[in-house]
Amino acid sequence: MPDDLIPDVLNDRCPSRMVLNHVTSRWGVLVLIALQDGTMRFSALRRRIGGVSERMLTQSLRLLEEDGLVLRTAHPVVPPHVEYDLTPLGVEVAEKVHALAACIEGNLGQIMAHRTE
Amino acid sequence: MPDDLIPDVLNDRCPSRMVLNHVTSRWGVLVLIALQDGTMRFSALRRRIGGVSERMLTQSLRLLEEDGLVLRTAHPVVPPHVEYDLTPLGVEVAEKVHALAACIEGNLGQIMAHRTE
DNA sequence: TTTGATACTTACAAAAATGTGGGTACTTCC
DNA sequence: GGAAGTACCCACATTTTTGTAAGTATCAAA
Numbered sequence: 001m002p003d004d005l006i007p008d009v010l011n012d013r014c015p016s017r018m019v020l021n022h023v024t025s026r027w028g029v030l031v032l033i034a035l036q037d038g039t040m041r042f043s044a045l046r047r048r049i050g051g052v053s054e055r056m057l058t059q060s061l062r063l064l065e066e067d068g069l070v071l072r073t074a075h076p077v078v079p080p081h082v083e084y085d086l087t088p089l090g091v092e093v094a095e096k097v098h099a100l101a102a103c104i105e106g107n108l109g110q111i112m113a114h115r116t117e
Numbered sequence: 118m119p120d121d122l123i124p125d126v127l128n129d130r131c132p133s134r135m136v137l138n139h140v141t142s143r144w145g146v147l148v149l150i151a152l153q154d155g156t157m158r159f160s161a162l163r164r165r166i167g168g169v170s171e172r173m174l175t176q177s178l179r180l181l182e183e184d185g186l187v188l189r190t191a192h193p194v195v196p197p198h199v200e201y202d203l204t205p206l207g208v209e210v211a212e213k214v215h216a217l218a219a220c221i222e223g224n225l226g227q228i229m230a231h232r233t234e
Numbered sequence: 235t236t237t238g239a240t241a242c243t244t245a246c247a248a249a250a251a252t253g254t255g256g257g258t259a260c261t262t263c264c
Numbered sequence: 265g266g267a268a269g270t271a272c273c274c275a276c277a278t279t280t281t282t283g284t285a286a287g288t289a290t291c292a293a294a
């Protein structure tokens with residue numbers, strides 16, 4: 001019975017670690033939060049997420065797509081038209097990520113005050 | 118009225134981004150989850166969190182301490198005895214992080230199945 | 235007619251994260 | 265007496281992440 005049977009992020013060899021890393025990656029978090037507003041095109045996402053480069057946005061979207069959290073729909077037209085959505089599982093994960101971000105945003109005053117002590 | 122007045126992680130210049138990065142960092146996430154079990158010493162933490170190096174554990178603990186999420190208590194004896202705890206705010210944040218990790222662990226089967234398609 | 239928008243990819247470079255091995259000062263266990 | 269445990273720090277090297285700039289094909293607006 002390998003360690004992997006009961007998923008555990010504290011276990012070095014558990015593949016949940018990899019997924020957690022995708023989800024909690026610098027831009028992955030923000031992609032999930034941004035997509036909570038609904039379907040978005042690549043450029044719209046890029047404008048919404050301050051500071052992300054095209055390269056990083058593409059890469060983050062690809063990883064989340066591979067994990068089945070994000071759905072990519074490409075319309076083969078010129079100029080290109082591609083839409084991104086959360087999958088049902090993506091919605092679930094995005095909610096948790098959003099709760100975390102909101103918690104930090106809500107306590108930012110306290111945190112910043114502590115940092116300057 | 119600067120952008121920073123209403124914390125928003127999607128905003129490039131909002132300091133909540135920095136805190137979010139500490140919390141969602143590779144080892145930061147796991148430190149918070151591990152500390153949910155209660156007070157732990159450095160070595161215990163290191164054993165609990167699979168794959169973390171001393172260097173990275175120290176660094177992660179320092180960042181979370183600066184943000185006021187983790188409390189470090191050093192007893193000046195030889196050999197050294199140092200205890201780590203979550204602060205009240207740390208408990209709150211750790212709950213969200215744990216919910217996220219649990220969500221991923223719980224859906225890992227589905228995710229891994231999707232990845233191999 | 236030049237510019238900008240679309241959704242990327244690729245090569246290259248820079249920056250950040252992470253690991254490695256060593257050292258510390260003492261105690262207890264074998 | 266030698267080894268291991270404690271909680272680190274430091275310098276160095278490597279790995280990973282991230283950014284930058286350019287290129288692609290086509291259309292529409294100025």
